Amino acid sequence: MSRLNGKGAVVTGGANGLGAAIATRLSQEGAGVAILDRDPKGREVAEKIAASGGRVEFLTCDVTSEEEVSAALGRAAEALGGLDVLVNNAGVEGTNLPTDQLPLAEWERVMAVNCTAVFLCTKHAIPHLRRSGAGSIVNISSIYGLVGGGDIPPYHASKGAVRLMSKNDALTYAPEKIRVNSIHPGFIFTEMVHRYVDEAGMDRGDARTALDALHPLGGTGTPDDIAWGVVYLASDEARWVTGSELVIDGGYTAR
Secondary structure: OOOOOOOEEEEEEEOOOOHHHHHHHHHHHOOOEEEEOOOOOHHHHHHHHOOOOOEEEEEEOOOOHHHHHHHHHHHHHHOOOOOEEEEOOOOOOOOOHHHHHHHHHHHHHHHHHHHHHHHHHHHHHHHHHHHHHHHHEEOOOHHHHOOOOOOOHHHHHHHHHHHHHHHHHHHHHHHHOOOEEEEEOOEOOHHHHHHHOOOOOOHHHHHHHHHHHOOOOOEEHHHHHHHHHHHHHHHHHHOOOOEEEEEOOOOOHOO
């Protein structure tokens, strides 16, 4: 398929879970893809994409470091012949403690990865998107950026910040035809959710049964459900879509 032919896309946190699915789908739709991640498993994802005929680069990058972000985006743009799409996907869930028990260092760690990294990647991607004459930034937030769950305070705060950062940047860059949207996934059994369940001391099977019941469409989602949303927002099909919240949650937040 060819919905993204000729586009260059960067995916942060592309070594596993949602990021790996997003990078794979973007490539299958014709985009050249650069995967940015500290996890060396990103190289395996890149090798699989390349084996399928995709244009792909794996770049080791700590997305909380401005120096590394700036350098990696420059290398990605050079390798892909320019940048048209940025997917800010990298994220961590954080320690599940109530606000009054949460160490400041843990708050700052989660905010750095989930929020400051979105700022840094957006900041250093904008010049490349300008050179392309237009672009799409897709920020992966969460249903926990829309509603409270009574748990993991820094995750809620960071994902809520990403939601409003997206809207504000959408207004700022609309005159330059750079679109900014957020995606809000429901529960998907990636490694992040597995860690969340394990930390809570729950059996994974019991947790899946409980979480399945919270999604009216039945069951939890898959990484590919989110990847298709990114494909749409990255494509010219969404040329008149900016500042929006694409909620992909099986009806979780419809209540």
